[in-house]
Amino acid sequence: MSELLLFEKSKEGRRGFLLPALDVPAADPQEVIGPSICADAPPALPQLCEVEVTRHYQNLARKNFGVDLGFYPLGSCTMKYNPKVNEEAASLPGFCEVHPLQPEESVQGSLKLLHTLTSFLCEITGMSWGTMQSMxxxxxxxxxxxxxxxxxQKRGETRRNRLIxxxxxxxxxxASAHLSGFEVVEIPADSRGLVSLEALxxxxxxxxxxxMLTNPNTLGLFETDILEISQAVHDSGGLLYYDGANLNAVMGISRPGDMGFDVIHLNLHKTFSTPHGGGGPGSGPVLVSKRLVPFLPVPDVTQEGDIYRFSWDRPESIGKISGFYGNFLVNVRALTYILVMGCDGLKRASQMAVLNANYLMKHLKPLYHLTYDVICKHEFVLSAERLKKETGITAVDIAKGLIEEGIHPPTVYFPLIVPEALMIEPTETETLETLDRFIEVMKHLHRRAYEDPQSLKEAPSHMAVSRVDDVGAARHPRVCWEC
Amino acid sequence: MNRPIPYIPHTQQDISVMLKAVGVSSVDQLFSDIPESVRLQGSLAVPQGVSEYEALKFMQGLSEMNIRCTSFLGCGIYDHIIPSAVKQVLSTPAFLTSYTPYQPEISQGLLQGIFEFQTMICRLTGMQVSNASLYDGHTAAAEAAAIALQAKRKAGTILVSAGVHPFTRKVLETHYRGSGIKIETVELHQGRTRLEDVKDLLSSDAAALIVQTPNILGVLEDLDGFAEAVHEKKALFIVSSNPMTLGVCRNQASWGADIAIGDTQCFGLPQSFGGPTVGYIAAVEKLLRKMPGRIAGETKDAQGRRAFVLTLQAREQHIKRERATSNICSNQALAAFGTASYLALAGPEGLREAGVQCMSKAHYLYEKLGEIPGLHPVVEAPFFHEFAFYLASPEKAKEYLDRMYRRGIFAGVHLGEMDSRFDGIVVSAVTEKRTREEMDRYAECTREVLA
Amino acid sequence: MSEIRDDLRYTENHEWVSLKDGTVRVGITDYAQDSLGEIVYVELPEIEDEFSQGEEAASIESVKAAAPVYAVMSGRITKVNRKLEDSPELVNEAPYSAYIYEMEIRDPDEFEHLMDSEAYSDYLESID
Incomplete structure (x- = not known):
């Protein structure tokens, strides 16, 4: 049964919250701002009481899956458990009720937090300094x-316009490279699934x-030639960018800075356990090697003794990249996580993430094709290509079968270079029992593909909705109710 | 034996079983593909882990180093009342711990919630289409400009009013620096953007004009005739508005805007040192397929029941790769739920009342301050809940704010620190949360400080 | 087996081209529509738009893919198939009548460099 929209539940005259009585003379908008600027009527928002709004969202929640509800091996997204202490830290009034333009003296806690977190992230990645402004x-x-x-630009090398x-x-x-005006050159993976010097x-x-590299890459494989690659790129005057989406594989084991990367971003909502929130808010700090520090966004956060300051005096800075200082409350959560984990815990997280992935891979590769059969890092990519040829069952069908079993599907159809890809990332926060159940379910779905493919084509049954008409949605888009 | 960590469940026995299954003898062997030369020697110089209680205590200590005062700060972030029911929505596990709703069958909750958010943004702004949110109202301007540049391919200039938040203008500059796209500023006159100046600067190279109302001085812009002038050059008219004004003031569609942008922090989200907030973007229907980011659409399932799905994904980076016109992937979905639940609780009357209260209180304080020598209003123009006054110099402005702070009041923002064209100008914001008593005290302290 | 028509020329990007009085008509081949799957949107160029050979002139989207349609030659757009705005599925149903745009070309020699049906057929075999 579909939940009625808030708008459909609306009834004229209902209100969900009250304001204090006005303790100053009421201003008449017509008079104060003038009829030419006044709205004719307030916007047609729904009218509901609090109990209806609360129930509405809780009923929506029942039709939604999250890490708190079950296994979520969505490859490349690192859906690890989101510790509850992080939430408590992020709801501290001293963090929530602070304005970004308060005097520096009054936000020393926030500044110290940003400074400390930047320092820790630099240590974890082997970089020199960074910004928390990217969201x-x-x-x-x-x-x-x-x-x-x-x-x-600074070096007068404007000819350098190609990004691999x-x-x-x-x-x-x-997309990011192209938007910044670079010409994108795609190079293929070699027979090992890796970037080779020959291709470069x-x-x-x-x-x-x-x-731009991800290491380990999106196949879950470590780019073993990374030092040779970084040497070659540096020798020809280029720079290396590290997409930190897969850092969860190597914390405390290997650092992008030591691999020769010049600029990296992290996804705190992946590696550092902050919640994904249905698509955000995330946080994507950028950390750089020494020679790129002068170009970091303003303001920088600096420390002089016990005093922390914003520094705007950075003539070579690229400027501002968002309104204020990034998704601050997400950064609060990440620092809390690092404090609890500590140096040993972070390393153990990566070790167990890799162990979990290899354990799953070992059990699943006899059934689903594994393109690159070597030890993986935190994730691996299976292909349902053979299954599709033999039974007609595709990666999507397997995904929908998993949904019926209360498991969130892996990432499907990515990376693009593996046909019928199922990209599986268990993360370190899952128990052996959860992994074993996943293996059983994947085996069961494999059997079902041969024995009863039709039922799998129609999966999932008994969910809030069955498969949806996405073609219809895209041909005749309706993105607003009665607009 | 390892220190137990509450988020890592592996027992020693589990590890042995798993290693055996994988066929390796140690955990280290799983990392044997990493060349020795790039392995970290020793351990990370990050402190040893602590208990959650200790970590929380440390964080509490940091949070208590921040000082909170009676606040009249605005300029993009506001201290409004947040209903308890909103906080509950924001901490709902099924939303908090999920990701982008790629699999519609187990994401109907999020998808419907996003669809409702989109609808609310359309109703607020009067536009026809909206998306699932952007990072903040400042980056929304850069994304809106990108739509305009896409819609008018050969154009290379974005006109921006000097009344647009200085940080928004800075974000735009960073976004387009080195791209060949020019960002040109339309100066303010008497605190407002003038149509004649816009007309002077609009050339056939212009892709868009961006105006903010109320502008950074708090002044409500009168945008009559702007859309016609902009459209005459086949450019797009982009209007940024603090949505708290939209229960009382005209919305973007009524000014003829093609794209409406802004930030919904004012609806249900704490100030949070500036983030997370929610950038919104809405547009006229014909721009739908040029919108950045996630969009939820209504459709049907195999049984013909209403269902929601992420739609128009072929626009996006994961499909179009280097041909995409935006790289947006993550957005501010959960925070957008905060906004949507706020608006559902407030309803049209609640929104209007909040607006009238903000406006009434701001005008009350403005009148009070008007009696004080040494403070000069920047302009006599209609405003909503933010107003600007001028002190003799930047130094005087800083000194005034500092002395007010010593009296427990954040009196306003010195705009000169963000943009030197506004040196000596202080902007104060008054929300429904401020009381008459607090405002009387503000006036009293100001009198003392300036005496 | 996808349909190839003898009276058309082809590109490696799977566009078909016909030439009449200095104007070419361009669409995508049966093979292309089949690999894209159900087409949900066709972004048409504007009439009077000028393109050089190889520039992206239009775009075809399915749910899971977006394919550029290039300017097969240099010239000026004279006509676009407005029917596709509301009925993009026509490209799936009849790829060789659902043209995308017509273009007045500058250099008719460019047409002669396109593949004929036989060459295109060989090309399809080589990539499969």
């Missing part, structure tokens, strides 16, 4: 590309701006 991974990438530009991305990269990589070689010239 998501893609925002971080865009910032990173601006930093590349500013660096080449592997064909397995996240879509945001080429033709592009190592004075037009090269750099390369």
């Amino acid at each position: 998501a991974g893609a925002h971080g990438e865009f910032t990173g590309m601006k930093l590349f530009r500013a660096y080449f 991305v592997p064909s397995s990269s996240h879509g945001t990589n080429p 070689a033709p592009h190592l010239d004075d037009r090269l701006a750099g390369i």
Whole structure:
């Protein structure tokens, strides 16, 4: 049964919350701001009482899946458990009730937090300094590309306009590079699923701006030639960008800074356990090597003894990239997480994330094709191609079968270079029992594909809705109710 | 033996079982593909882990280093009343711990919620289409400009009123620096953007004009005739508005805007040192397929029941890659739920009442301050809940604000610190949360400080 | 097996082209519509738009893909198929009548460089 929309539940005259009585003379808008600026009537919002609004959202919640409800092995998204202490920290009034333009003296706690978190993230990644202003991974990438530009501009190397991305990269990589005016060159993975020096070689010239890599890459494989790659790119005058989406595989084990990367972004909503919130808010800090520090966005946060300040005096800065200082409350959560985990805990998180992934991979590869059969890092990519040929059952059908079993599907059809891809990332927060159940369900679905493919084609049954008509939705879009 | 960590469930026995299944002898062996040369020697110089209680205590300590005063700060972030029911929605696990609703069958809650948010934004702004949110109102301006540049391919200039928030203008500059796109400023006259100046600057190269109302001085712009002038050059008219004004003031559609942008922090979201907030963007129907970010659409399931789904995904980066015109992926979905639930609780009358209260209180304080020598209104023009006054110099402005702070009042923002064209100008905001007593005290302290 | 028509020329990007009085008509091939799947939107160029050969002139979207349609030659758009705005599915149903745009071309020689049906057929075999 579909939940009625808030608008459909509306009844004239209902209100869901009250304001204090006005304790000053009421101003008449017509008089104060003039009839030419006044609205004829307030917007047609729904009219509901509090109990209806509360129930509405709780009923919507019942039709939604989250990490708190079950296993969520969505590859590349690192859907690890979101600790509750983070939420408590982020709701502290001293953090929530602070305005971004207060005097510096009155926001020392916030500034110290930003400074401390930046320092910790630099240590974890081996970078020199950074900014917390970017609000998501893609925002971080865009910032990173601006930093590349500013660096080449400063050096008078405006010819450097080509940016290499592997064909397995996240879509945001080429999009961010292109939006920043770079010409995107896609290079294929070699037979190992990795970037090779051979693929790189033709592009190592004075037009090269750099390369964007994820390491481990989106196939869950560590780019073993990374030092040779970074040397080659640096030798030809280019820079290296690290998409931190997969940092959860290597914390405390290997650092992008030590691999030779110049600019990196992290996704605090992935690696550092802040909640994904149905698509955000996230946080995508950008960290850089020493030579790129002068170009970081303003304001910087600096420390002099016990005093923290905003520093706007950065003549080479790329400028501001968002309104204030980023998604501050997300950063509060990330710091809380780092404090609880500590250096040993962060390393253990990566170790167990990789162990969980390899355990699943080992059990699933006899059934689903594994393109690159080597030890993986925090995730791996299976292909349902063979299944599709033999039974007609696709990666999407498997995904829908998982939904029926109370498990969130893996990422499907990404990376683009693996046909019928199922990209699985269990994360370290899942128990052996959960993994075993997932294996059983995947085996069961595999059997079902051969024995009763039709039922799987129609899956999921007994959910709030069955498969939806996305073609109809895109041909005749309705994105607003009665607009 | 390892210190137990509440978020890592592996027992020693689990680890042995799993290693055996994988066929390796140690956890380290799982990392044997990482060349020795890029392995971290020793451990990270991050403190040893602590209990959750200790971490929380540390965070509490940090939070208490922040000082809260009676606040009249605005300029994009406001201290409004937040209903308890909104906080409850924001902490609902099924929303908080989910991700982008790629799988509609188990994401109907989020998808319907986003669809409702989109509808509310359309109703507020009068536009026909909206998306699931953007990072904030400032980056929304850069995304709106991108739509305009896409709609008018060969154009290369974005006109921006000097009344647009200085940080929005800075974000626009960063976004388009080095791209060949020019950002040109329309100066204010008497605190307002003048149509004749806009007409002077509009050339055939203009892709869009961006205006903010109320503008950074708090002044409500009169935008009659703007849309016609902009459309004559085949450019788009982009209007940014604090949506709290829209229960009382004319919305973007009524001014003929093609794209409406802004930030909904004022609806249900704490100030949070500036974030997270929610950037909104809405547009006329014909721009739908040029919108950035996620969009929820209504459709039907296999049984013909109403269902919601992420739609028009072919616009997006994960499909279009380098041909995409925006790289937006994550947005501010959960915070948008805060806004939607606020608006559902407030309803049209609640929104209007909040607006009238803000306006009444701001005008009350303005009158009070008007009696004080040494404070000069910047302009005599209609305002909503923010107004600007001028002190003799930037130094005087800073000194005034500092002395007010010593008396427990955040009296306003010195705009000169964000943009030197506004040196010596202080902007104060008054929300429904401020009381007469607080405002009387504000006036009294101001009198003392300026005496 | 996808349909290939003898009276048309083809590009490696799976556009079909016909030439009449200095004007070309362009659409996408049966093979292209089949690989894209159900088409949900066709973004048409504006009449009078000028393109150089190889520039993106239009775009075709399915639910899971977006494919550029290039200017197969240099010239000026003279006509677009407005029917596709409301009925993008026509491209799936009849790819060779659902043209996308017509263009007045500058250099008729460019037409001669396009593949004929036989060459296109070989090309399809080579990529499959």
